Amino acid sequence: MREIDEKEAERHKAKMAKRKAVQDAEVGGKTVEKGLLIVNTGPGKGKTTAAFGLALRMLGHGKRVGVVQFIKGAWHSGEKDAFAAFGDRVSWHTMGEGFTWETQDLQRDIAAAERAWEKAEVLMADPSISLVVLDELNIALRYDYLDLEKVVSSLQARRPDLHVVVTGRNAKPALVEAADLVTEMGQEKHHFSAGVKAQQGIEF
Amino acid sequence: MREIDEKEAERHKAKMAKRKAVQDAEVGGKTVEKGLLIVNTGPGKGKTTAAFGLALRMLGHGKRVGVVQFIKGAWHSGEKDAFAAFGDRVSWHTMGEGFTWETQDLQRDIAAAERAWEKAEVLMADPSISLVVLDELNIALRYDYLDLEKVVSSLQARRPDLHVVVTGRNAKPALVEAADLVTEMGQEKHHFSAGVKAQQGIEF
Numbered sequence: 001m002r003e004i005d006e007k008e009a010e011r012h013k014a015k016m017a018k019r020k021a022v023q024d025a026e027v028g029g030k031t032v033e034k035g036l037l038i039v040n041t042g043p044g045k046g047k048t049t050a051a052f053g054l055a056l057r058m059l060g061h062g063k064r065v066g067v068v069q070f071i072k073g074a075w076h077s078g079e080k081d082a083f084a085a086f087g088d089r090v091s092w093h094t095m096g097e098g099f100t101w102e103t104q105d106l107q108r109d110i111a112a113a114e115r116a117w118e119k120a121e122v123l124m125a126d127p128s129i130s131l132v133v134l135d136e137l138n139i140a141l142r143y144d145y146l147d148l149e150k151v152v153s154s155l156q157a158r159r160p161d162l163h164v165v166v167t168g169r170n171a172k173p174a175l176v177e178a179a180d181l182v183t184e185m186g187q188e189k190h191h192f193s194a195g196v197k198a199q200q201g202i203e204f
Numbered sequence: 205m206r207e208i209d210e211k212e213a214e215r216h217k218a219k220m221a222k223r224k225a226v227q228d229a230e231v232g233g234k235t236v237e238k239g240l241l242i243v244n245t246g247p248g249k250g251k252t253t254a255a256f257g258l259a260l261r262m263l264g265h266g267k268r269v270g271v272v273q274f275i276k277g278a279w280h281s282g283e284k285d286a287f288a289a290f291g292d293r294v295s296w297h298t299m300g301e302g303f304t305w306e307t308q309d310l311q312r313d314i315a316a317a318e319r320a321w322e323k324a325e326v327l328m329a330d331p332s333i334s335l336v337v338l339d340e341l342n343i344a345l346r347y348d349y350l351d352l353e354k355v356v357s358s359l360q361a362r363r364p365d366l367h368v369v370v371t372g373r374n375a376k377p378a379l380v381e382a383a384d385l386v387t388e389m390g391q392e393k394h395h396f397s398a399g400v401k402a403q404q405g406i407e408f
Contacts, residue, residue, distance in 0.1 A: 001318050002348065004311050012310040020305040030401035044387040046244060046254035049261065053253030053283070056260055058405035060282030078264030079257070085289045101224040106216040107208050114205050130405060144206065163406060180400065182393040183248040188386035196384065197234035201262035201334060202367060 035162040036180040037155055041138060041171035044185035051133045051165040052079050058163075059086050063130035066091040066123035070116045071136040071168075073098035077204050091129065093119045096136070100143065113145035124158050131163040138168025141175065152178050239366040240384040241359055245342060245375035248389035255337045255369040256283050262367075263290050267334035270295040270327035274320045275340040275372075277302035281408050295333065297323045300340070304347065317349035328362050335367040342372025345379065356382050 004012075038054075040047035055065040067083070073096050083090040095116035097103045117140075123132045140146050152174050155164060166175065176182050198204060208216075242258070244251035259269040271287070277300050287294040299320035301307045321344075327336045344350050356378050362368060370379065380386050402408060 002314055002351075004314065009310050013308045016305045016308040020308070023303075023305055027401070030396060030399050032398070032400045033403055034395075034400060036395055036400070036403075036406060040250060041392075042390070044389075045385060046250055046257075046387045046389065049257030050250035050254035051257070052260055053250075053255070053257035054406065056256055056286045057253065057282035057408070059289075060284065060286030061405050063405055078261035080264065082260045082264030082290075085263075086286075099227075101220045101227055104217045104220040104224070106213050110206055110208065147206075176392065179393060180395040180398065181249060182391075183250045184390040184392050185248075185250065186246070186388040186390050188243075188245075188380065188388050189383060191238075191240055191384040192234060194236070194384065195234050196236045196238060196240070197231070199237055199240075201265050201267055202240060202258065204261070 034180070035158060035160055035164070037158070037178060038163065038165040038181045039138075039171050039175060039179045040165065040167045040183050040185065041169060041176075042184035042186055043169060044187035045190070046185045047167040047169075048135055050183070051135065051167050054165060055083070055090070055131055055133055058131045059089055064089045064091070064128050066126070066129045066132040067093065067135065068116050068120045068123065068133070068137075069094045069096055069135045070113055070140045071096040071099065073102075078201055091123060091126075093123075095119055109143070110145045113140040116140070117146055117151065121154065124154075124162060124164065127159065129162070131165065134164060134166045136168040137166045138171045138175070141172050142168070142170045148172055148174055151175075238384075239362060239364055239368070241362070241382060242367065242369040242385045243342075243375050243379060243383045244369065244371045244387050244389065245373060245380075246388035246390055247373060248391035249394070250389045251371040251373075252339055254387070255339065255371050258369060259287070259294070259335055259337055262335045263293055268293045268295070268332050270330070270333045270336040271297065271339065272320050272324045272327065272337070272341075273298045273300055273339045274317055274344045275300040275303065277306075282405055295327060295330075297327075299323055313347070314349045317344040320344070321350055321355065325358065328358075328366060328368065331363065333366070335369065338368060338370045340372040341370045342375045342379070345376050346372070346374045352376055352378055355379075
């Protein structure tokens, strides 16, 4: 174990006491409580997993969550099975038809996105739900499957205590503008470039 | 609903068929299976939540996961309660003493980090565990609570099928170098700047 002499310990203590004062003042200055519009975007991994991590945190507090998957189709995923442990406290809706290069059918993709958005509206209106995850909504907006203005104003008109997380690359500027919290997941390094394939528990 | 004419539908189909060919070739080229060293770093939100989302995904596949929290102390968190739903498939260890500005005691912080690292070694050696989350290990490394070289070589010497996720700001370059997957969570916009306080289910 690293050895600390008395001087270093004292210096550390003084520095941290100062930092605590700054921290306390900052925390004290924050008083607003509100349902947040959260956007996880960018090319890196973690957009959907972080949204599900947040849903898990909410479930840990005894709340209910809703999930709408806009793109992913009805394939088996670990997260869906895991959320089954929380019974009807998770309202899960996989509404996509699969990736656009799988369906190859624009009209069908648009119809699926419309149905998914209708489900999102229902979940957002349900007062028993504290957090709604709109997984890959950004993709549906990027390809103009849905009307951006309609979606953004509906998100802005959400219940004041409702948290919503939107995921997917290439978030539209109007959505970023409307959001309270935006994280851009940047890809620094990816194992796919080293020939590693999609693995159970990591990618699905 | 947006109307699509036949020409647009055809163009879309041709483009997506082409994209599918590229996609299939890419997927086919990836054959390696290995336990990944994953690093979630950067100033943005989502580092820890994405790690827990990954743990959840792994649990959904019936696997066991281990969690060591290097900095957070024994305060109540939603994620910990939520993981209780999975019984002994989650081995959870909150080993921190709280933020450095709370303890104000360098020797105590170092001792806590050492104990946490010992626990991490035990979990990584347990063949029943598929994924280990080392939450905020980057902070312990940044403040030199632990020997960087020792930690990195131990991570590199992990079982070939074990996935490890390390979280925290300011990941050390040697750790990034050793990692398979590195995501930098960038903060584009944060509600704390708008006076919103830490809320249940979002920050804890």
